Amino acid sequence: MMIEDEYIRLIFGLKLKQIRTEKNLSLFGLAKLTGLSKSYLNEIEKGKKYPKTDKILILSEKLETPYDHLVSLKLDKNLAPIGEILQSKILKEIPLDLFGIKENNLIDIVANAPAKVNAFISTIIKIAKNYNLTRESFFLASLRSYQEAHSNYFDDIEKDAERFAELYQLDLSKKITSTDLEEILIEEYAYTVNDNELSKHDNLGELRNIFIPKNKTLLIDKNISEAQKTFIYAKELAYNFLNINDRLFTFPWIKFENFDQVLNNFIASYFAGALIIPRKSLTEALTNFFALEEWKPLKLHQIINHYNCSQETFYQRLTNILPKYFNIKNLFFLRFTHKIKSPTYRLSKELHITQQQAPHANRNNEHYCRRWIAIKTIQDLENSSKTRATFGIQISSYVNQKNEYLVLSSATTDPFKKDINRSVSIGMLLSPHLKKKLRFFEENTFTKKLVGVTCETCAVKNCKERASEPFRLERQEKYKEIANTVEQIISSYS
Incomplete structure (x- = not known):
C-alpha cells in the first residue's frame, strides 16, 4: 500500500487539477487568481506537495469549492477507480523496476492525465475480468516479458552456477547427480532431507517437495525420479548460495505472497538448469x-x-x-x-x-x-x-x-x-x-x-x-x- 502521506498528497492534487480544468483555468490562470506561484501549484497537482491550511482556504475561496470537499479523500465517480488502484497493493506488486519504470513516474502519469489513465485502467480491469485473468497469470505474464526482454539468457546466473561448481569441486563435464548435491546441502547448509513424510498425506500427491525454513528440513517425495530430485536439490542450493530469502516453499507452488517470490523461483530454477546442463x-x-x-x-x-x-x-x-x-x-x-x-x-x-x-x-x-x-x-x-x-x-x-x-x-x-x-x-x-x-x-x-x-x-x-x-x-x-x-x-x- 502507498504511504498514507503520499496518497493524501496525490488525491488532493488530482482533485485540484480536476476542479481547475472544469473551471477552464490554466495553471497560470489559477496562479493569477490565487496569488500562489505556478510552480507551487504544479507541485501540488503532481502530488509532490500538500498545501498548508491557509493556502487551502485561498484555493477554496477562489475556486468557490467547499474546504471540506478539497481535503476529503473521497473522489468523484470518474476518478474513484484511480483512488482504489492507489490504495491497493497493485503499484507495489507490479514489478515496475524490471522494466525500468519508477513508481513516481507512474504517479506523474496519473496526475498529468487522470481521466485518460482512469479510462485505461477501467478497460484493463474489464478485460481481466472477461478473460478471467488471475493475479498468478498476471505475475507469470510479467515474468515472461522479463525473460523475453533478455532473450531468456542471464549471464550473471550462468557465472554464479559455474562459480558454485568450482567452489564445491563439481566436475561439470560429467553428469551431476542428486547424491553430489545432497551432500552439499547437508554438510554445507545443514539441511535435513526427509523422504517419508509426504507419503503420509494423501492430499499432497501433486507436491514434489516442501521446505521448512525454521529447521532447514526438506520434505521430498520418495517416488520422484533421479532427475527431478537433482533439480530440486539444485534449486535449494541456489536459494542458499545466492542468499535468497524471499522464496516459495513448495514445488510446484501452491501460493505466493508477492512477485519477488515468483521471480526468485525463476532465478533458482535458472541456476539449477545452468548447473545441471552447463x-x-x-x-x-x-x-x-x-x-x-x-x-x-x-x-x-x-x-x-x-x-x-x-x-x-x-x-x-x-x-x-x-x-x-x-x-x-x-x-x-x-x-x-x-x-x-x-x-x-x-x-x-x-x-x-x-x-x-x-x-x-x-x-x-x-x-x-x-x-x-x-x-x-x-x-x-x-x-x-x-x-x-x-x-x-x-x-x-x-x-x-x-x-x-x-x-x-x-x-x-x-x-x-x-x-x-x-x-x-x-x-x-x-x-x-x-x-x-x-x-x-x-x-x-x-x-x-x-x-x-x-x-x-x-x-x-x-x-x-x-x-x-x-x-x-x-x-x-x-x-x-x-x-x-x-x-x-x-x-x-x-
Missing part, C-alpha cells in the same frame, strides 16, 4: 550436432541423456543457449497438458523469444490445432502400449502466413497427476540463418504440416483433425463481405 558442454554438443550432414535423432537423444535432467528442463535450457550462442532468436517453448479422454488440450506454459510467434495460450476455450506436433506426440503416447516418452519433429506451416517453424516435441506421462499426459516443444523460425546453421536441414527430410492456431479461426480446408467448425473465421468473412457490399453501394451513389 552452457559450455551443451554449446559444444549442439555445435557438433548442427554440423551433421544428416538428421540423426538418436544423436539428439544421446545429448539429452548425457545430462541428469527431464525432457522439459532440457528444452527450456535450449531457450537460454540457442539465442545467445547460435543467434537462433526467433523461437518458442510450449508445454501442453491433457487429461486422458478429455477433448481439451491446455497450454500451461509458453515462452516466445524475439517475435510473438503463434501459438499463444487461448482464453476463449477454443480448440488448439490438432495438427501441431505438440498435440500429436501426446496422442502418440496415449495410443502406445509403451510407457516411455514419445518424440516428434515437423515443419509447421501456418495457413495464410509466410512463417514456417521447425518444431521438436516430446511427450511423457505426468508422474504426479493421474491420467494426465504432457508434451514440451521448442519451435524455431525457418529463416535462412537457421537453414544455414543446421547443416542437416533439407525440406524433404521432415514432415510438413499446414496448421492453424485454433480450429475456430482456421482456414485449412477439409481438415480431418478439426475439433470444431471455423465459426469465428466464417463470421469475420461474413462481416467483410457485408462491408465490401456497403462500400460498393456508397461508391455507386457518389
